[in-house]
Amino acid sequence: MSETMMTDDLRQILLSADSDSLHKLISNEHPADIAALLPDFSSAEIGTLLVMMPLAVRADVIGYFSIDQQAEIVLTLDQDILIELIREMPNDERADLFNQLPLEKQQQLLTSMRKAERDDIFKLASYSEDKVGSIMTSDYAVVDAKMTATQGIAFLRKTGADKETIYQAFVVDSGRRLIGTVSLRELIMADPEEKISAFMTTDPVSIHADEPQEEAARLISRYDLLALPVINGGDKLVGIVTYDDAMDVAEEEATEDIHKSATVGKLDTSLRAASPMSLYRSRVSWLVVLVFANIFTGASIAYFEETIATHLALLFFMPLLVASAGNAGSQSATLMVRGLATGDVSGKDWLQLLGKEVLVAGALGLTMAFAVMAVGVLRAGVDIAVVVALTMIIVVLVGSLIGLGLPFLLEKFGCDPATASTPLITTIADVCGVLIYFGIASWYLREAIQVVV
């Protein structure tokens, strides 16, 4: 059925409060697809539709909305329905939603919960939102090292119902310190009577709850893990991060880096859902900073007013030269920033990359000088064409080297190398481009004129 048809059906169901039709309509749909049908409905309407769904489906579907929307939707629900829903949600999502609710609502909820539930929410809600702790879940499976493979499988069958995954189980000692991990595959393939201690992976890859969340995504991707154990306070196992959450984090991080490189700040929600005010705020500060940075370019032009006044033809080539420096610089910067983000290059590769960049940028500059030379001769004569071609080689080289160096420099000073990379490079390349161009022009054209005289 098409999406539009289903949305129409949902409107009809909403009007008639016909939950049987709703069950039939969504029975074969994935929760992600159900959530995708709902963005055009109001929060109250979504709330009403959710209440008409079976509890398990409801708890799945709500997880596919942004955290802002989730809060808006659940605030339209009755208290007892909300508690039921919160109880059913995976506990990492539950803690995120809890964090987003108004203080008063949080207190109402806490009084209706069992102590264990309260403690779990407090623990997960206490991590700041870019740390591993905030994306982990405490619904992980444990087994005992002394169990046999068969006993381990039986134990997972008994305890596994509400675990996030049973494909990776963790072995802890009496102090809840992580001592090993075993996969369900290993349990199934092992000799049934063999003890888990004999074949578990000791010293498994793990991460601290206070590390940045993208580090968890990086480890999961590097070691092809299904679940990464999270430790805190003296090696105690406190949770796991699963591969599907890691995929979401990796996508968010890529989006953030891409936005950052174009001076767009962090958006709390999707572009479609973002308010004009939040978009304004995410964009304005760097734009204003760059306005003032660009005054240097203006000042550089003003400095050469005399040369320009005598050779107005020079102006024709200025945008082209300045833009070429910026474009070549953006290319290098983009290559470096992404290379640093994926771990493909690191600080120690700087010198090797520099050598290669000089070669590449030199060749690019020569090619572009050749391309512009013909235009120069046709438009403004040989003298200016020489100046333009010479400038092109130098500015492409200078722009590329700035593009290569700036991300490393930003990283050295503890900033994200992606910060404003493209416009910053362009601005710096603009100033350099103007100074180099009119500098060469003043010198060469004076020489040329003297020769003629």
Next chain:
Amino acid sequence: MSETMMTDDLRQILLSADSDSLHKLISNEHPADIAALLPDFSSAEIGTLLVMMPLAVRADVIGYFSIDQQAEIVLTLDQDILIELIREMPNDERADLFNQLPLEKQQQLLTSMRKAERDDIFKLASYSEDKVGSIMTSDYAVVDAKMTATQGIAFLRKTGADKETIYQAFVVDSGRRLIGTVSLRELIMADPEEKISAFMTTDPVSIHADEPQEEAARLISRYDLLALPVINGGDKLVGIVTYDDAMDVAEEEATEDIHKSATVGKLDTSLRAASPMSLYRSRVSWLVVLVFANIFTGASIAYFEETIATHLALLFFMPLLVASAGNAGSQSATLMVRGLATGDVSGKDWLQLLGKEVLVAGALGLTMAFAVMAVGVLRAGVDIAVVVALTMIIVVLVGSLIGLGLPFLLEKFGCDPATASTPLITTIADVCGVLIYFGIASWYLREAIQVVV
């Protein structure tokens, strides 16, 4: 142990051909970490070290090199060792490596293989490299719908050793058409005597082998799948794509998009390993195209030569205004391109986004006009300050709207919206900025002078 120390140890081992020390050194290391120690060694040295490792480790480690490097390394190995290695590799990686070898070597290998192995390689190697078929593996687990849960688990135990994953098993009919899927978790949690047909997921999410590989990554991420079944030729199950391969694809795609938006073409290998020639080729074409595009900006300036000659002070503000249009435009374009790539926005959201953009860009333009007004008055008097402020509002608005529109337009014409987005926007914004600025200046300053006269 530190990486440098381990690299030194490896050099020592290489000299003494001491495979016992090697086994001890790498026994607790993940294959990804072993591969990460080796990039400073030559292909022949890496080959020698690999041969000293146990076969299973060898087949894992080689998979962590880029496909170019894999080919270089295996070409240093003896024929029988190479065949042993190729047999042990996961069959998707084996097919990729096979594709990369010289024709002569391919033929040598084929004659030493069993028919089933040959057929499998041919099948996987026949898909072009950006299609789902090229990242799938044919090592998937199947179960029969008529088995009970217990029988299913026993069957997976018996057949699972060389499967890529046993956590998701697939149910096919006699024509190998995919009719359902069941997870190992469902098998474990089910009533042991229940038939798989009773609880398997019918009509599972699947993908065609000829679809683009990023679509597989998108489906796996959207539905939190462990393995996505791949079908071909009349719904026949031909392979699966696993979540870890999907993570790699998503990262590669993000890198490609980021590079593309800064006019860097596709690199076959990592930035660190790329040759100067391949870097030059990936960068040169757009740079030259943009040189010629920027001639329009030069021509626009030339068109207003008279106005500029009488009001040279105008030049001071030109870079600032033109850059602001480009920066605001890059911001909008970046937001749109990433939104389209992640599926956050789509073509039909165009109008809603346009309305929001007019609001946001208007506010940004006003803020920036305010910022530049003071500088304008101080530097060049009230008249020029008015021209500059007015221009700022208009160019930021125009730049932003171009930034918003171009990605949609590119998509409409079947191009990737990321194509050259930033420099293209900047170049178009440059031309518009110059025309608007000097247009307003010619008109306003003439008016102003007339009023004074």
